[in-house]
Amino acid sequence: MIGIGIGFKWFIFVAMALMATGSSLMMVTRKNPIHSALWLIVTFFSVAVLYVTLNATFIAVAQVMVYAGAIMMLVLFVIMLIHLEWGAQMGAKKSFAKVIGAIITLILFLQILGGVYTYSNAGQHGIYSAQKLAEMGNTRAVGTLLYGKYAFAFEVASILLLVGIVGAVLLARKRKE
Amino acid sequence: MLPEIPQDLYYLLSAVLFTVGAIGVITRRNAIVIFMCIELMLNAVNLSFVTSGNFLNSLDGTIFVIFIMAVAAAEAAVGLAIFVLIFRLKGTVHVDDFNLLKG
Numbered sequence: 001m002i003g004i005g006i007g008f009k010w011f012i013f014v015a016m017a018l019m020a021t022g023s024s025l026m027m028v029t030r031k032n033p034i035h036s037a038l039w040l041i042v043t044f045f046s047v048a049v050l051y052v053t054l055n056a057t058f059i060a061v062a063q064v065m066v067y068a069g070a071i072m073m074l075v076l077f078v079i080m081l082i083h084l085e086w087g088a089q090m091g092a093k094k095s096f097a098k099v100i101g102a103i104i105t106l107i108l109f110l111q112i113l114g115g116v117y118t119y120s121n122a123g124q125h126g127i128y129s130a131q132k133l134a135e136m137g138n139t140r141a142v143g144t145l146l147y148g149k150y151a152f153a154f155e156v157a158s159i160l161l162l163v164g165i166v167g168a169v170l171l172a173r174k175r176k177e
Numbered sequence: 178m179l180p181e182i183p184q185d186l187y188y189l190l191s192a193v194l195f196t197v198g199a200i201g202v203i204t205r206r207n208a209i210v211i212f213m214c215i216e217l218m219l220n221a222v223n224l225s226f227v228t229s230g231n232f233l234n235s236l237d238g239t240i241f242v243i244f245i246m247a248v249a250a251a252e253a254a255v256g257l258a259i260f261v262l263i264f265r266l267k268g269t270v271h272v273d274d275f276n277l278l279k280g
Contacts, residue, residue, distance in 0.1 A: 036210050043217065047223075051224075062246060071249065078257045082261065082264040098203070124235075145236055153244060157247040160248065163251070164250070
């Protein structure tokens with residue numbers, strides 16, 4: 001994101017970080033799965049805006065199209081297809097196992113935190129600086145790499161998607177009695 | 178004059194999102210909500226990939242994220258088909274009710 005004031009960038013970052021955190025918490029705590037799905041879409045949108053602040057505009061658009069558009073639409077369809085008995089299933093059952101699980105997860109969080117504040121930035125620097133990406137165009141740079149250096153992986157990913165489609169159709173069809 | 182946004186803050190946000198997703202996976206018992214929490218965890222990982230790529234002036238993080246998205250899409254299609262199948266078989270998607278491999 002070149003040519004935008006640093007204060008504005010901070011404002012966007014803080015707003016979107018709070019929005020992502022808040023909406024993900026709402027997603028986890030809502031009882032109705034449809035509400036959860038809608039809050040998750042809000043989280044995906046705010047993460048997409050964060051991608052723009054990281055000079056990854058192609059990924060930002062792909063995030064909105066693939067996650068918020070395609071995957072969440074599929075999830076909403078499935079939730080509506082199998083009308084869930086959501087009222088009964090979370091009936092204030094605060095079991096011991098849940099509390100233990102949450103504590104273990106918080107320990108996991110502390111571990112990640114330790115990693116974040118002790119890592120050394122030892123990676124090798126590449127050639128795609130923000131300046132160069134702005135000159136060349138983010139999508140063009142990504143496409144050049146994807147069809148050049150990573151062409152084989154790209155083809156494998158397309159085969160994986162084909163297998164996924166065939167598998168989903170095969171699993172979900174009605175069987176003849 | 179403010180400094181540039183440090184890398185650590187992005188990693189911190191990624192850690193928070195990952196933890197929220199993990200708590201959801203552990204505490205919720207509805208298979209579809211668990212699936213959505215896993216998507217959230219994948220998103221947190223994507224965020225840290227893009228952050229590293231940006232601060233190292235490299236596009237490899239972005240390429241990784243594209244492949245993760247492809248895998249997540251395939252996983253969503255197959256996983257949700259399995260949920261529909263389980264619902265037809267058992268009449269519920271509550272994970273505590275699935276304790277047999279045999280239908």
